[in-house]
Amino acid sequence: MLTLVQFLEELEHAQSITIPGEEVERLAGMFGPAVRNIGATNRRAGGSVEIPMANIIEAVQGLDVRALTEAVQELKSPEAFTSMPVSSSAAQLIDALAEMYLQQFQHRVDRYQESNDPAEAKRLRHEISQELFGA
Amino acid sequence: MLDRVRVRLIDAEDLTALLAWINTKPEVPDSAWCKDFGSFKVGGNPSEWKRC
Numbered sequence: 001m002l003t004l005v006q007f008l009e010e011l012e013h014a015q016s017i018t019i020p021g022e023e024v025e026r027l028a029g030m031f032g033p034a035v036r037n038i039g040a041t042n043r044r045a046g047g048s049v050e051i052p053m054a055n056i057i058e059a060v061q062g063l064d065v066r067a068l069t070e071a072v073q074e075l076k077s078p079e080a081f082t083s084m085p086v087s088s089s090a091a092q093l094i095d096a097l098a099e100m101y102l103q104q105f106q107h108r109v110d111r112y113q114e115s116n117d118p119a120e121a122k123r124l125r126h127e128i129s130q131e132l133f134g135a
Numbered sequence: 136m137l138d139r140v141r142v143r144l145i146d147a148e149d150l151t152a153l154l155a156w157i158n159t160k161p162e163v164p165d166s167a168w169c170k171d172f173g174s175f176k177v178g179g180n181p182s183e184w185k186r187c
Contacts, residue, residue, distance in 0.1 A: 033159035041158055102151050109140060109147035125137050132154055 014053055021046035027075075031094050038097035043134030051097060055104075059096040063089060105131060139175070146174040153177065 019027075019039070024047055027035045039051035060068060071089035105128075112124040129135060139145045149172040156170070169178030 034155075036158040036160070037155050102155055105154055106147050106151040109150050112137075113141060113143055113147060121141065125141070128140070128150075129137060132150075132157065 011053060016050050016052045017056070018042075019049045019051065021048050024049050027094070031091055034098055035094055037102055038094055039101050040131050041134075051101070055097055055100045058100065059093055062096050063093060067092065136175075144174065149173040149175060 016039075024036060036047075036049065039049040039055070042048045042050065063071060067089040071093045074088055074090035108124055109128060112121060112128060115121045115124065136145065140147070140150055152172050153175075156172075163179060165179075167178070167180040167182075169176050
């Protein structure tokens with residue numbers, strides 16, 4: 001079991017988690033293709049998806065303990081289901097993550113349009129291009 | 136395309152809709168096709184578009 005300090009250190013070091021492409025495809029088979037919107041897709045690395053840790057924490061906070069337990073069980077035992085009901089706890093978690101990611105992307109585009117700083121605009125353009133086209 | 140985004144010819148919300156659509160790995164036909172995102176359209180073989 002982790003101590004509080006160890007847990008906080010884990011959070012500090014892991015700014016994001018990356019879901020391998022195969023796992024993303026497995027989840028897409030259960031929850032539909034919108035699963036691929038839960039984070040930034042790395043199109044050059046087999047379709048892996050990177051999710052900011054802060055998003056996961058916020059999405060989990062939106063569930064009560066019972067729903068979180070259900071979501072974990074649903075995600076751990078996909079073999080029992082051919083497709084997951086949209087009302088399932090895991091589906092709610094995925095919806096929350098997808099909504100957050102897309103809002104953050106749109107905010108980045110808004111910032112790209114508003115920025116008067118050429119260096120910031122260049123950086124944002126690169127990030128947006130990466131997320132859209134992988135280049 | 137991102138030049139047009141920068142000067143707001145393409146709307147941020149519409150570009151986000153494009154990202155969400157691309158991420159779903161949509162299947163598109165080999166023949167002419169197009170999809171309207173509001174402030175822009177994407178498609179294949181645009182010279183053959185009859186209506187989009």
